[in-house]
Amino acid sequence: MNREACKRRLEEVIDARRQVYLDLGEKIYKNPETGYREKETTKTLADALEGLGLRTEREIAYTGCRAHGNEGKKGPKVAVLGELDALLCPSHPDCRRETGAMHACGHNIQTTVMYGVADALVHSGVLDDLDGAVDFMAVPAEEVIELDYRKTLKDAGKIRYYSGKTELIAKGAFDDVDICMMVHNFPFDQPGIKMAPYTSSNxxxxxxxxxxxxxxxxxxxxxxxxxxxxxxxxxxxxxxxxxxxxxxxxxxxxxxxxxxxxxxxxxxxxxxxxxxxxxxxxxxxxxxxxxxxxxxxxxxxxxxxxxxxxxxxxxQLPIVPDRNLAELFRENALHFYKEEEMLPRMQWTASSDMGDVSSLMPALHGLTGGIAGGLHTADYRIVDVEDAYLIPIKVMAFTLVDLLADGAGQAKKVIREFKPVMTKEEYLQYLRDIEKTYILE
Ligand SMILES: [Zn+2]
Ligand SMILES: [Zn+2]
Incomplete structure (x- = not known):
């Protein structure tokens, strides 16, 4: 299989369908819903993924959805993730008046990137050429907020954990997944920096x-x-x-x-x-x-x-980035950015439940640009749709080609060389050990 030809086909589709993606990003931006309340956003994405002819499960963790690409195909399975939830930022001029909810962490961008990758792989026909499966998971509740509300869900038996990916891991949603990938936007303060593929977190x-x-x-x-x-x-x-x-x-x-x-x-x-x-x-x-x-x-x-x-x-656990995955992503980003426009390594000090996923399997949490103002602040805004949406869609799709083309040799190498921080059983034990009530006196 000619990888460069596949990437050209993908790029043509992404360029031709750019307005579809931008409209989707805008639609999600205008309907911010916080964690475990993302009913409308789930429906929007599930309908769109189903429209591509992919079998799509809904309400995978109270909210959220998952579409199956190349279902049943032998070979590694890669999941592309997008987080559904907004946060509360009532001081933001674009927030939803009634709730104060606002996409001031840019999750509308990454869910759109997830959809855009699915859309481009299907419309270009490249999905059929891959030697592995690709799932598209829109996951709930990355921001750990509104704990009183989540406790009511927990007490009612509707969720077990406050973080969406923790909930999904515990429910076994990642049991058949070999590699996970997602991007998250970031307001780089270093001038000229557009992307950081290799990032870890607190x-x-x-x-x-x-x-x-x-x-x-x-x-x-x-x-x-x-x-x-x-x-x-x-x-x-x-x-x-x-x-x-x-x-x-x-x-x-x-x-x-x-x-x-x-x-x-x-x-x-x-x-x-x-x-x-x-x-x-x-x-x-x-x-x-x-x-x-x-x-x-x-x-x-x-x-x-x-x-x-x-x-x-x-x-949430610290993100432990997979070097091989980050390197593949970086190489593909070089189609669009110069070497000096990407940070070779970045340690950020906020947190994400992608850390939990990255402790169990090879994971990419690439940081992308195109925004200004601080995350979670009233100044947050999207300033460049190429950097925010379209280039990340292309880089993610290209990286999937490299992982899963020609017998999926690259994906198998990533899986083979990965050393987990813990097994799933150890992870579930960690959750049980941490979750406790005690008296200090
Ligand atoms: Zn975020
Ligand atoms: Zn956030």
């Missing part, structure tokens, strides 16, 4: 703490109370004192908000609640920081004579 643990003290009259008898707000304040100070013990290379982040600061100001607060996110770029540092945060919470509680109930939830 992972995180989510912690809900309830400081429990004793109520008393704040004016008449404060000595009879145990002040839960003071416990929280001391715990936060202790967390700050830990910061000099975090290695720069581990990119540890600890941040918290008080979600309940007391009941009435004239009583000593007996119950104070705090959310804490602990991040690091490797598991050892993440567990180390988690222990230090727990010591800090205990210190606050013990000093005041109260106690703290802690509820830990698995957040």
């Amino acid at each position: 992972g995180f643990v989510e912690k809900h703490t309830i400081f429990m003290g004793k109520q008393s009259h704040a004016g008449q008898a404060p000595w009879d109370g145990i002040n839960a707000l003071n416990m929280a304040s001391l715990a936060i100070s202790a967390m700050h004192y830990q910061r000099e013990t975090f290695k720069d290379s581990d990119t540890v982040r600890v941040h918290q908000i008080i979600t309940k600061g007391g009941d009435v100001v004239n009583s000593v607060p007996a119950r104070v609640e705090m959310e804490t996110t602990i991040r690091a770029n490797n598991m050892a540092a993440l567990m180390d920081a988690n222990r230090k945060v727990n010591r800090s919470i205990r210190a606050g509680a013990v000093a005041l004579g109260g106690k703290a109930q802690v509820i830990d939830s698995p957040g």
Whole structure:
């Protein structure tokens, strides 16, 4: 099979159908839905994928859909992923008024890239020439937000995990997948940079703490109370004192908000609640920081004579990028960008549940450009549709050709050389170990 000829056919289709993709991206942008609420977005994408003649499953993890390309074909299976969810950004001028939801993380771009790759592979006929299968998965709930809403879903038995890819892994959706690929847009602050194929991220643990003290009259008898707000304040100070013990290379982040600061100001607060996110770029540092945060919470509680109930939830694992995949993606991006327009390696310090996937199988989380303003901010905007949508569609489609052409030798090499961080069984055990409730006193 002539790979370059296949890539030319793909590029012709992508150029001819560019408006289809841009319209889809705009349609999703104008209908932002947050995690596990992406009903309309799922329908839009499932209808479009089904329109290509691909068998498409719907509501794969409460929301989300999955289309099967080359179903039943022998050879490796690659999944191209797109995240469905928006986030809340009520200060953004384009947000949906009623909900504050807004695609300020650009997930409308990556779902469109996912669809565009499917569309181009089908319309060019290249899909039939590949020696392997390609699935297209629109996955829910990458942003870990609206935890109260997700808890209601969990309590009702509709989901098990707050992150969509975690939910899908646990449900076995990746059991028959060998390689996963997706792109995510990024506002590069280095001038002239358009793409970063080889990227890793922080992972995180989510912690809900309830400081429990004793109520008393704040004016008449404060000595009879145990002040839960003071416990929280001391715990936060202790967390700050830990910061000099975090290695720069581990990119540890600890941040918290008080979600309940007391009941009435004239009583000593007996119950104070705090959310804490602990991040690091490797598991050892993440567990180390988690222990230090727990010591800090205990210190606050013990000093005041109260106690703290802690509820830990698995957040997301650090992204461990596959070098072979990133290199193939980079080589194909050289059709469009100069070497110096791409970062050779990038460590970012936010998180994604693509980290969980990348711990189990070879994964690509390529960062692409075409946007300005910060992610998750009121300034976020798409400034260049070529960089945002069309070049990533081409690079992803070209990379699939290289992976799966001629007996899928490249895909088999990627699979053979990959070393997982953990097995699926170890991953599920990790989730069980992390997810627990305990008392610090
Ligand atoms: Zn995102
Ligand atoms: Zn985001």
